[in-house]
Amino acid sequence: MTTSTPPSFSPGLEGVPIGESSLSLVEGQAGRLSYRGYSIEDITGPENTFEEIVALLYDGELPGASRIAAVDAELKAKRGLTPQQIEVVRMTAKMTHPMFALQAAAATLGPMDNDFEPKMATVEDRGMAAIAKMGHLVGALAQAFQDRPYDPPKPEESHAEMILRMITGQKPSALHLRVMNALLILQADHSAGNASTFTSRVVASTKAEPEAVLSSAIGALSGPAHGGANEQSLRLFETMGAPEGAKAKIEKMLEDHFRIPGFGHRVYHVKDPRSKVIQSLASEVIESGSRVSELYSIALTVEDVATERLGHRGLFPNVDLFSGCVFAAVGIPTDIFTPIFAASRTLGWMANMKEQWESGNRLFRPAQIYVGNPPPKDYIPRSARS
Numbered sequence: 001m002t003t004s005t006p007p008s009f010s011p012g013l014e015g016v017p018i019g020e021s022s023l024s025l026v027e028g029q030a031g032r033l034s035y036r037g038y039s040i041e042d043i044t045g046p047e048n049t050f051e052e053i054v055a056l057l058y059d060g061e062l063p064g065a066s067r068i069a070a071v072d073a074e075l076k077a078k079r080g081l082t083p084q085q086i087e088v089v090r091m092t093a094k095m096t097h098p099m100f101a102l103q104a105a106a107a108t109l110g111p112m113d114n115d116f117e118p119k120m121a122t123v124e125d126r127g128m129a130a131i132a133k134m135g136h137l138v139g140a141l142a143q144a145f146q147d148r149p150y151d152p153p154k155p156e157e158s159h160a161e162m163i164l165r166m167i168t169g170q171k172p173s174a175l176h177l178r179v180m181n182a183l184l185i186l187q188a189d190h191s192a193g194n195a196s197t198f199t200s201r202v203v204a205s206t207k208a209e210p211e212a213v214l215s216s217a218i219g220a221l222s223g224p225a226h227g228g229a230n231e232q233s234l235r236l237f238e239t240m241g242a243p244e245g246a247k248a249k250i251e252k253m254l255e256d257h258f259r260i261p262g263f264g265h266r267v268y269h270v271k272d273p274r275s276k277v278i279q280s281l282a283s284e285v286i287e288s289g290s291r292v293s294e295l296y297s298i299a300l301t302v303e304d305v306a307t308e309r310l311g312h313r314g315l316f317p318n319v320d321l322f323s324g325c326v327f328a329a330v331g332i333p334t335d336i337f338t339p340i341f342a343a344s345r346t347l348g349w350m351a352n353m354k355e356q357w358e359s360g361n362r363l364f365r366p367a368q369i370y371v372g373n374p375p376p377k378d379y380i381p382r383s384a385r386s
């Protein structure tokens with residue numbers, strides 16, 4: 001009898017490559033995130049727009065003015081929704097958590113047939129449409145969630161302006177628009193290994209329609225171990241009352257082994273570089289004396305206490321410890337934080353889908369380690385069972 005060596009198993013697939021990508025790179029020890037080689041700090045400045053980063057991730061290089069204008073025009077041309085799609089998102093926004101409403105609404109972007117023809121032009125076209133429509137969907141979702149009537153995109157609005165104005169009901173200031181662009185850019189991609197992007201690749205590998213890829217990835221993002229942490233961290237800070245009492249409360253939580261949302265990361269064992277960018281935005285946009293500034297001061301206390309307790313184990317703030325405070329400072333309701341993350345990450349999901357098709361797309365079908373009853377087990381008729 002020959003015995004074969006069982007494959008080794010890495011829980012959570014830690015350290016296991018799931019494919020090749022040239023889109024973004026997460027360097028866990030250096031604490032660096034780059035898109036197509038460009039550090040995130042350099043592409044979230046006052047002049048950078050979401051449209052520019054769509055071109056960067058799709059084309060591989062920083063675009064010139066005419067390419068940025070072309071992406072802007074394409075997103076505007078593709079963002080339209082049918083009355084039925086708007087009705088679905090508005091209806092589900094009143095029934096269920098915004099992330100589930102968004103997941104259902106994203107699926108309605110799909111076609112009547114389910115026979116995807118993966119020509120590269122189609123993959124790119126449907127990917128761009130998904131990016132454009134997701135911003136519109138999140139705006140429509142937020143309006144219904146806040147009991148406001150549907151107020152559609154305006155022709156002149158950029159992607160970031162459309163989303164922010166639809167959510168808040170007010171034309172954003174130049175500062176808020178800049179912050180919104182930076183937030184959308186910052187969350188657009190994070191290597192192919194994060195749970196939602198991996199999901200998008202697994203679903204794409206089955207030759208599913210791009211809209212099925214999108215709605216599946218939204219489901220993966222909704223969990224508190226992934227995108228849902230931004231919402232949870234702000235809710236935690238809200239329960240802490242005045243900033244002065246936060247230190248004792250967070251110390252007690254850590255003693256009780258509470259898992260702090262916005263803290264820790266599978267890959268980063270230093271402070272997440274995105275949280276540094278977010279903190280620089282926070283210093284620009286959070287008004288002193290506001291409740292958000294109190295929440296931000298609580299977030300800083302959480303960082304200090306948790307870093308002191310957990311830093312030696314490689315646990316530090318991730319993007320979600322501070323992002324909620326910045327979302328709140330530009331007027332975004334807490335329940336809409338993760339939907340915005342989804343609108344932003346749609347770029348990464350769709351760019352990863354395209355990259356996977358470009359590289360030949362082989363079906364994901366990993367193995368398992370079976371630990372159940374050794375077969376064949378003798379069958380027991382129902383009448384003989386106790």
Ligand SMILES: CC(C)(COP(=O)(O)OP(=O)(O)OC[C@H]1O[C@@H](n2cnc3c(N)ncnc32)[C@H](O)[C@@H]1OP(=O)(O)O)[C@@H](O)C(=O)NCCC(=O)NCCS
Pocket residue numbers: 012224225226227229257258259260261262263264265266267310315318319320
């Ligand atoms: C992101 C996260 C899921 C990564 O998890 P992971 O790499 O699988 O790490 P594990 O869940 O195996 O945790 C390893 C250890 O660190 C501890 N730990 C991890 N994150 C922690 C946190 N946020 N607060 C307190 N302890 C934490 C765990 O309790 C565990 O301790 P143990 O070995 O004594 O049991 C995890 O850090 C987490 O749950 N963070 C909070 C949610 C969050 O912010 N998610 C957004 C990520 S961008």
